[in-house]
Amino acid sequence: MPIYGTALLAACHMLGIVLGDLLGRALGMTTNVGGVGIAMILLITSRCCLHKSGRLCANSESGVHYWGAIYIPVVVAMAMQQNMVAALSGGPMALIAAAASVVVCGCFVAFINRMEPEQAGAGSHDEPR
Amino acid sequence: MWDILEKAAKENGLVTAFAIVGLVIVLSGFISRRLTFGRVQGSAIAILIGLALAYAGGRCTGGSKGLADMAFFSGIGLMGGNMLRDFAIVATAFEVHPEEARRAGWVGAVALMLGTVLPFVVGVSVAWGFGYRDAVSLTTLGAGAITYIVGPVTGAAIEAKSDVMALSIATGVIKAILVMVATPAAAKFLRLRTPRSAMVFGGLAGTVSGVSAGLAATDRRLVPYGALVATFHTGIGCLLGPSVLFFAVKALVG
Known part of the structure; x- marks a missing residue:
């Protein structure tokens, strides 16, 4: 049943948030530290465990897939409630920060990919796995 | 008639939000196919429309929560609020297969770390240049340069x-759009020819929507390799952003 998947997702979410809060408190802050990331790792791990023991059927998985698929719409809704008026008064900062990070990262991509052996590159391009 | 509509929208806030966001996404899909010929992914356009609507809402109400401050659209606040947003983001981790991730090897991991730290440093530096001095704002702006x-x-x-x-x-969002638009043009400079190079690109460029759309326009076969690494990007960023990176900034600016 899809609710099993959604319940698993919810359990991982809650556990991640609680662990993130505990981690934050241990580090001497009142805020949540990496709760969402911890929840994601928990979900990946529990999915692997449940797959190995064969206890997760496709029908249950659909209860998670739906929420994974709804994330772009949720982000759109999130965008709709941002304080854009205040953001735009910040001027061209967003554009400069974005362009600079794209250029810096692009240079590193070009640099790392130039270290790749040439023949291996040509071979795997013809037949990508 | 109007008061009936407004009452219905107010009492069914979340349902109204689903309908409105769906409408925006249909519209942005249309714009993506017809006006940009698929070069800019629909989701990026939808987010831009969302930000534009937030601007309009903020101008109309003078509030700080964009469209959600208007009674008719109050459900947007719930749909785009922290609870559902985090819930949906955690759900995307379900698509990640650890065994495939291992195949990406150390190059992917190095690219991921660089792709998290480099944009953050650039973002923090630019924010510093624009006069932000508190650790919370600097970290948030730097994290925005990682992904939206x-x-x-x-x-x-x-x-x-x-x-x-x-x-x-x-x-x-601007970074994601830049990656989408610039990748096909810069493919030769970036040496985007092999699965390995696509993984490096996915780790460093970050944004899943930017990477998948950019690679799709460059070489369709490279898409899964780039996206595989890029899917880890948000998780790692969300893990490091409020913790290690925040502490680092706090230690630097006090």
Whole structure:
């Protein structure tokens, strides 16, 4: 049943948030530290465990897939409630920060990919796995 | 007639939000196919429309929560609020297969770390240049340069102000759009020819929407390799942003 998947997702979410809060408190802050990331790792791990023991059927998985698929719409809704008026008064900062990070990262991509052996590159391009 | 509509929308806020967001996404899909010929992904256009609507809402009401301040659209606040947003982001981790991730090997991991730290440093530096001096704002703006998800997740965790969050999201969205548009043009310079190079690109460029759309326009076969590494990006950013990176900035600026 899809609710099993959604319940698993919810359990991982809650556990991640609680662990993130505990981690934050241990580090001497009142805020949540990496709760969402911890929840994601928990979900990946529990999915692997449940797959190995064969206890997760496709029908249950659909209860998670739906929420994974709804994330772009949720982000759109999130965008709709941002304080854009205040953001735009910040001027061209967003554009400069974005362009600079794209250029810096692009240079590193070009640099790392130039270290790749040439023949291996040509071979795997013809037949990508 | 209008008061009946408004009452229905108010009492069914979340349902109204689903319908409105769906409408925006249909519209942005149309714009993506017809006006940009698929070059800019629909989701990026939808987010831009969302930010534009938030601007309009903010101008109309004078409030700080964009469209959600208008009674008719109050459900947007719930749909795009922290609870559903984090819930949906955690759900995307379900698509990640650890065994495939291992195949990406150390190059992917190095690219991921660089792809998290480099944009953050650039973002923080630019924010510093624009006069931000508090650790919370600097971290939030730097995290926005990682991806438009990491920015608000980090900002929410360390309690950043809404205008800083909006600026941080705008940075991430502009970055995603730049990656989408520039990748096909820069493919030769980036040496995007092999699965390995696509993984490096996915780790460093970050944004899943930017990477998948950019690679799709470059070489369709490279898409899964880039996206595989890029899917880890948000998780790692969300993990490091409010913790290690925040502490680092805090230690530097006091």
